[in-house]
Amino acid sequence: MQVKRFLAANLPQALAQVKAELGEEAVILHTRQVRQQGLWGWFRPQIFEVLAAKEEQAKPRPKPAKPKKPPSQTQAPLLALEEEYQRLGQLVADLKEQLPQAPFGGAQLSIYEAMLQVGYDGELARELVQLIGVEGDLLKLEEELAGRIKTVPGLLPAQNPIVLAFVGPTGVGKTTTIAKLAARYRIRHNLQVGLATVDTYRIGAVEQLRTYAEILDVPFEVAMIPQELKVSMEKLREHCQVILLDTAGRSQQNKMQLAELKSFLQAAAPDQVHLVTSGTGSRESNRQVLESFKKLGPSSLIITKLDEVASFGPVASVILEGGLPLSYLANGQAVPDDLEPAEKKRVVQLCLEGIGA
Numbered sequence: 340m341q342v343k344r345f346l347a348a349n350l351p352q353a354l355a356q357v358k359a360e361l362g363e364e365a366v367i368l369h370t371r372q373v374r375q376q377g378l379w380g381w382f383r384p385q386i387f388e389v390l391a392a393k394e395e396q397a398k399p400r401p402k403p404a405k406p407k408k409p410p411s412q413t414q415a416p417l418l419a420l421e422e423e424y425q426r427l428g429q430l431v432a433d434l435k436e437q438l439p440q441a442p443f444g445g446a447q448l449s450i451y452e453a454m455l456q457v458g459y460d461g462e463l464a465r466e467l468v469q470l471i472g473v474e475g476d477l478l479k480l481e482e483e484l485a486g487r488i489k490t491v492p493g494l495l496p497a498q499n500p501i502v503l504a505f506v507g508p509t510g511v512g513k514t515t516t517i518a519k520l521a522a523r524y525r526i527r528h529n530l531q532v533g534l535a536t537v538d539t540y541r542i543g544a545v546e547q548l549r550t551y552a553e554i555l556d557v558p559f560e561v562a563m564i565p566q567e568l569k570v571s572m573e574k575l576r577e578h579c580q581v582i583l584l585d586t587a588g589r590s591q592q593n594k595m596q597l598a599e600l601k602s603f604l605q606a607a608a609p610d611q612v613h614l615v616t617s618g619t620g621s622r623e624s625n626r627q628v629l630e631s632f633k634k635l636g637p638s639s640l641i642i643t644k645l646d647e648v649a650s651f652g653p654v655a656s657v658i659l660e661g662g663l664p665l666s667y668l669a670n671g672q673a674v675p676d677d678l679e680p681a682e683k684k685r686v687v688q689l690c691l692e693g694i695g696a
């Protein structure tokens with residue numbers, strides 16, 4: 340077995356080197372991020388290390404005849420070499436056993452590469468391809484994803500009245516999503532809808548939702564402080580079947596803002612809290628959004644702007660690692676059309692976008 344170490348700025352580059360040098364049959368033994376050597380290494384970006392191997396067809400070697408006499412001076416170095424050869428073989432076998440991750444190659448490797456290229460998290464991609472076996476069966480991957488993806492059923496409210504709150508960073512499409520849902524509930528399902536907002540920070544934010552309330556001819560409440568919101572919600576609960584609560588976009592970095600939002604949510608006592616996040620965000624920003632907004636106890640996740648997403652790895656990572664069931668997917672600015680309840684089959688397809696045939 341030929342084992343080689345490759346270093347590159349990112350994993351796809353390192354894998355390309357592996358393929359170029361060891362060919363399609365290469366087997367990945369190990370991947371990790373490492374610092375560059377020396378003091379300056381601390382100031383430079385980390386690089387990726389891939390340990391790859393290629394099985395070599397061992398040539399059948401003639402069995403050495405048993406020496407009848409003690410080895411002559413010319414035979415002695417040959418025997419030493421033989422021993423060294425066996426020792427090295429054992430060493431490689433031992434090393435392989437100690438490696439924390441199982442190796443993979445062939446079709447699995449191609450799928451792994453594709454996953455990295457569309458922006459999947461390396462760990463997640465590795466975990467998934469290891470589950471699907473050496474043939475890299477995409478159907479198995481599909482099944483695995485279907486098992487992991489959680490969705491909440493249907494658009495129709497299970498109780499009456501029901502309060503749905505929408506939280507998330509600024510500009511992800513909370514108000515637009517609320518308008519889309521309000522229009523559907525009101526027009527398609529003929530339900531009594533009420534709208535409320537506590538987003539009084541941005542000029543125009545209140546007007547944006549008020550305009551939709553006027554078009555749909557539904558009651559609309561604005562609250563500046565949690566106590567006011569409590570009163571507004573009581574009013575809406577008297578007449579409405581579905582109440583949609585809009586909130587100000589909070590930065591996931593700002594703990595004060597999040598604490599304030601929490602007190603608004605406590606006052607509104609929503610039945611569902613939908614965390615809205617944009618599909619165009621990076622894996623890292625999605626991770627931060629999930630981490631920070633977790634404190635507000637979201638019940639589900641809405642992903643917006645899917646129409647603008649170039650590669651779906653970060654979306655797949657937020658879906659698979661976030662642990663929140665998906666409620667809706669938004670794929671455009673048009674109200675009310677560009678919204679769909681999250682269906683498992685469609686979500687699986689999103690996660691497979693750009694992977695495989």
Ligand SMILES: Nc1nc2c(ncn2[C@@H]2O[C@H](COP(=O)(O)OP(=O)(O)O)[C@@H](O)[C@H]2O)c(=O)[nH]1
Nearest residue numbers: 509510511512513514515643644669670671672
């Ligand atoms: N392309 C695209 N744009 C969207 C989508 N949802 C919302 N937007 C746009 O994103 C911008 C911010 O939306 P808004 O609802 O005000 O975000 P909010 O700050 O979270 O309330 C607006 O220009 C929306 O038209 C979507 O699914 N796709």
Ligand SMILES: [Mg+2]
Nearest residue numbers: 513514538544
């Ligand atoms: Mg808004």
